[in-house]
Amino acid sequence: MSKEETINVTSKEPLFSAKNLKLLTDPLGRSNPVTVLVLGICSALAVTVKLEPAVVMAISVTAVVGVSNAIMSLLRNTIPNRIRIIVQLVVVSLLVILVDQVLRAFAYDVSKQLSVFVGLIITNCIVMGRIEAFALGNRPWPSFIDGIGNGLGYGLILVAVSFFRELLGAGTLWGYRIVPSSFYIANGGVYENNGLIILPPMALILLGIIIWIQRSRSKNTAKS
Amino acid sequence: MGNVVGIFVKSIFIDNMIFAYFLGMCSYLAISKSVKISAGLGVAVVFMLAITVPVNYLLYKYVLSNGALAWVSESLRGIDLSFLAFIVFIAVIASIVQVVEMAVERFAPVLYSSLGIFLPLIAVNCAILGGSLFMQERGYQTLGEAAAFGLGSGIGWLLAIVGIAAIREKLSYSNVPAPLQGLGIAFIITGLMGIAFMCFMGVKL
Numbered sequence A: 001m002s003k004e005e006t007i008n009v010t011s012k013e014p015l016f017s018a019k020n021l022k023l024l025t026d027p028l029g030r031s032n033p034v035t036v037l038v039l040g041i042c043s044a045l046a047v048t049v050k051l052e053p054a055v056v057m058a059i060s061v062t063a064v065v066g067v068s069n070a071i072m073s074l075l076r077n078t079i080p081n082r083i084r085i086i087v088q089l090v091v092v093s094l095l096v097i098l099v100d101q102v103l104r105a106f107a108y109d110v111s112k113q114l115s116v117f118v119g120l121i122i123t124n125c126i127v128m129g130r131i132e133a134f135a136l137g138n139r140p141w142p143s144f145i146d147g148i149g150n151g152l153g154y155g156l157i158l159v160a161v162s163f164f165r166e167l168l169g170a171g172t173l174w175g176y177r178i179v180p181s182s183f184y185i186a187n188g189g190v191y192e193n194n195g196l197i198i199l200p201p202m203a204l205i206l207l208g209i210i211i212w213i214q215r216s217r218s219k220n221t222a223k224s
Numbered sequence B: 001m002g003n004v005v006g007i008f009v010k011s012i013f014i015d016n017m018i019f020a021y022f023l024g025m026c027s028y029l030a031i032s033k034s035v036k037i038s039a040g041l042g043v044a045v046v047f048m049l050a051i052t053v054p055v056n057y058l059l060y061k062y063v064l065s066n067g068a069l070a071w072v073s074e075s076l077r078g079i080d081l082s083f084l085a086f087i088v089f090i091a092v093i094a095s096i097v098q099v100v101e102m103a104v105e106r107f108a109p110v111l112y113s114s115l116g117i118f119l120p121l122i123a124v125n126c127a128i129l130g131g132s133l134f135m136q137e138r139g140y141q142t143l144g145e146a147a148a149f150g151l152g153s154g155i156g157w158l159l160a161i162v163g164i165a166a167i168r169e170k171l172s173y174s175n176v177p178a179p180l181q182g183l184g185i186a187f188i189i190t191g192l193m194g195i196a197f198m199c200f201m202g203v204k205l
Helices: A018-028 A051-075 A081-106 A108-114 A125-133 A140-170 A200-217 B002-014 B025-030 B035-064 B082-107 B109-115 B126-138 B143-171 B183-202
Strands: none
Touching (some): A051 A081, A051 A108, A051 A125, A051 A140, A081 A108, A081 A125, A125 A140, A200 B183, B002 B143, B002 B183, B025 B183, B082 B126, B126 B143
């Protein structure tokens, strides 16, 4: 789980150098925060019944991780080590309050569906984990990139799980009907939605299967 | 009174923190390899939920919610501080964790030696913050209901972590496909346990 690479970025380096791009793309696959590092599952799965709240949640988490990483990286030399957890919690919860207020103002329906899970971004292990493992030892820009990358990696899993759950559970994607309504038994067809898949436990089983597929494809990440 | 008992039982079995809402999954997966250790963590979670939910309930009712400050002075009736709930809740949780840790260390050294290492972890456990947020979201009416909800959720979490730890102990003798070992199979087992717990959904309370 430790991924404490300290990167000495010189100030002349371009914004999207190869090293920074790697920070952005690594968490999408090889070191995905959810499936490989086992972070941030807490608030992840409950929002994956439909695609839309999952995408909104992914964007919110990405914004919070990126900005909080950048802020903590700016503050890293001025905070005494002993009180850093409290400072992190304050910074993160301020950002989450902002996100929550923005969602309430511009996407009220989705914000209602996400209910307590927006607030739970505060204790999402990805946020604290990336601050501890990366932002406290690196400069602001790479930290920001790392945060965005990890947020996107988390979002990728969320979208993958919610894609299958909405498609199989309701026959729709983003609220649009994919399975034609004439296929359903009620309309004389042969198809029926899988009611099991929208229940909470199936999210866990789907995620287990995603991890299985990912680990069997990349040999080096298989570990207990 | 019947309502309080109903909320208590419901929060253990039907609205189980892990199986219905996936809260506290990080520590649930990381610290569920032996029954003894996971029981220690579970007891610590029960303890913290039973304290923090009622405290946050009082704070929310008398300070944060819309018009709550009217008991101080009529002129403050129009103030709505509920947007501060997140930061107040997490601050209360972090400080209670700190205080409880010191108190337990001073007055109950035996308990401290078994709970001690878990207490700091708990400040960032989603189940604890989730308990307070659900309390706010569902609008429990009395302190008794909030306390019953906190205690019940904690016990539900304890049940879940001890259950999976027991299964994972046995699992080390099984022949699980290599890529599925560890995390993957833990998720699938949790899912199956969740399906088992769903049979409580029919219970009318």
